[in-house]
Amino acid sequence: MAFEPREPQKELKYQDLRIYSDQELKNYTEEELKNFKIKHKTPMCDELEKGPWPSFVADTKREALHRKKLSGDRLMVNSDVAEDLLGQLERSFKDGETHWKHGGIVGVFGYGGGVIGRYSDSPEEYPSIAHFHTLRVNQPASKFYSSDYLRSICDLWEYRGSGLMNLHGSTGDIIFLGTTTEQLEPIFYELGHVLQQDLGGSGSNLRTPSCCIGRARCEWSCYDTQAMCYELTHYYQDELHRPAFPYKFKFKFDGCPNCCVASIARADMSFIGTWRDNIRIDQDAVKAYVEGDIAPNAGAHAGKDWGKFDIQKEVIDLCPTRCMWMEDGKLMIDDKECTRCMHCINVMPRALRPGADTGVSILFGAKAPILEGAQMSLLTIPFMKVEHPYDNVKAIVDKCWDWWMEEGKNRERLGELIQRYGVPKFLEIMELPPMPQMVREPRSNPYIFWKEEDVPGGFTRSIDDYRKRHKR
Amino acid sequence: MEDIKKAILDFAETSKKTKFYFNDMEKAVKKVMPDIKAREIKKAATALVNEEKLVFFSTGSTTMYGMKGRGQTEDH
CATH class of the missing domain: 3.30.413.10 (Sulfite Reductase Hemoprotein, domain 1)
Incomplete structure (x- = not known):
């Protein structure tokens, strides 16, 4: 049956929903970023920017500069929220203990999940993260987004939250990191009524499937x-x-x-x-793999010369239940012994396919x-x-x-x-x-x-x- | 439904702890009304939350219920 949404879906257009102009979104140069210093000293966090891998510290600093250059009336949460976040993290590294207070009576009306209360235990030093609540947003199935949708939620979160988010949490949700209690209901309204987007699960709930x-x-x-x-x-x-x-x-x-x-x-x-039937085999394609006409693993691992493809060594001998063998140049499978490990199918996707039932x-x-x-x-x-x-x-x-x-x-x-x-x-x-x-x-x-x-x-x-x- | 709501509120007002698990609330209601189903209790609890008599308290991993105005009442 072809997929039918439960309710008619309207197409979201970023041009209609956007909050920030292009100039506001690209409001700093790389040169400015190089010379930018956040208001707290963060030598230990800075260490995390070194090395070849991406760093959340570098990303947070970008966001800090971006927010600093946006005018105050364009943000509903303090512009230095990202700076205070790094400041408190540095202090936690130094103290060897967290300075977050977790949980509380925050939520949106009628929902017992989707919002996780978080507060700083040092609000005098880090006032902009005194409230720093998390929202879980139910990701679309398979995380299929349009760029219009992504841009729209990013604008919303920049305006009503810290602008910092995780894509995605380990359960799959989009995680909005850090906003104040008074922004929760407006965000929930915008998400639900404008972006047709629900919150995800948290707490003793069914979590976001x-x-x-x-x-x-x-x-x-x-x-x-x-x-x-x-x-x-x-x-x-x-x-x-x-x-x-x-x-x-x-x-x-x-x-x-x-x-x-x-x-x-x-x-x-x-x-x-x-x-529950048999793996479908295309014997001509098996032959083509054996003769080297088709790259194994759909061409993955091609960065190194692994030598000629050896079906015995790379497929048959690696079958966990030893249910495969070659007979007269044909690949044979005793399907009732197959435990669905998928290895042979992964290596030879053009020759082998899951069954049809x-x-x-x-x-x-x-x-x-x-x-x-x-x-x-x-x-x-x-x-x-x-x-x-x-x-x-x-x-x-x-x-x-x-x-x-x-x-x-x-x-x-x-x-x-x-x-x-x-x-x-x-x-x-x-x-x-x-x-x-x-x-x-x-x-x-x-x-x-x-x-x-x-x-x-x-x-x-x-x-x-x-x-x-x-x-x- | 009104009977269940009353049993829940009686428990919420008098329980030793100001925040309690659904399970504990369910047990307390079942003491008064043994044949009641968990799903009915949940419906009544949801109605009480909507009437702003009960509140949800969430740590992020676990959720508890509480009586509005009892125990922790502010944001933090």
Whole structure:
């Protein structure tokens, strides 16, 4: 089905929405920047400008100069906000501790997420960052923007915020860094009513769902990641904006097992595109790769001479389940052994393609904590067809949330709850039978705890009967 | 809905902590109304936020509810 937005979308034109003129946007020279000194001494921050890599310190100084040269009535937040930010950061480096106070009762009306209160604990020294609240802006699916849209939000944030932003936070949102409490509602109004743009999730909410580029540009995408992300974002608006969960919950949508949005590592519920038939093989193209007519890896890694392409060494021997071999000059695959690692398809994209009977695998319980190390998600539903309006997916989501909201402790992620109760309990809740695909290492650990009612005849049996067939 | 709102406000006014998790609010309401569903409690809490009787308190990673005017009342 072709994509249809839920409501008619108007086209945004920067010329109609812009706040600043071209002269105001380009209001300093590189020479001026070289001679510019911010009002605080920041020797340690300055160190971060050295080296070949881009530096947020250099970017912040650019912004500081740009704001200094804009006249005061063209900014709703103090012009030296970027200078105070660097000043406080320098002091934090010196003191070895943060000077931010985190959290509070700030938000926009009716929303419990999207705004994160932040305050300086040294407002006398750094008055322009006394309030420095963060806003999360729900990124468009796959982060597809028009330059009109990007310019418009940049102008809005320059005018009503610090002008500093992250593109993007690790959940995918556009992060607006630093504004005052009184600017929150006007920004929310402008975003919602003029730019048709919602805030993202924060706190004990469904976090902003995020998807890979999907069928928009990628031939491997096994389902329409953008359509599914869009539908579930709209369907679960209440969960996104009004918190009632024990903690955060993330959906991520990957079109294929290459997992470009890392759903397997970071989402409480990961949707990963897969296929249940066979990898499609073009034997002529395999031959062309072997003979060197087509560059492997679609021409990537071409900066160095890696020698002639060796299909045995670079593809067949690297298959994790050893399910590939050459026979009479043809590449053969034992597809039932394939674990969808994608390596062969990545190396020879013109010869190999995912199968044609496609859907998703659904995994639960990943999290990426800083202290305890990553927890990958658990493959729970090996294959499911997904199509608009995704009712089968919504039924699974609701079942899982009901359990987590009932049993989850405060600040306990779904993955931790599954660990606490055990996978068999989770499967019982989800009404799923145990399957080999759920076992982390099925080839070395096929152990399953059976319940008596699952075993024909139960656990009572005659040992004499057994001994008739099996001598001691 | 009005009964749930009342139970929530009773809890919010008397709870030891001025900011509380949804879970704790849910438990308190269920003590008075055992058959009530979490989703109903959430709807009532949202209505109370819209009526400006409850407020959200967010650290960025976790969100709590609080009674407007009780405990931390200013921006910081």
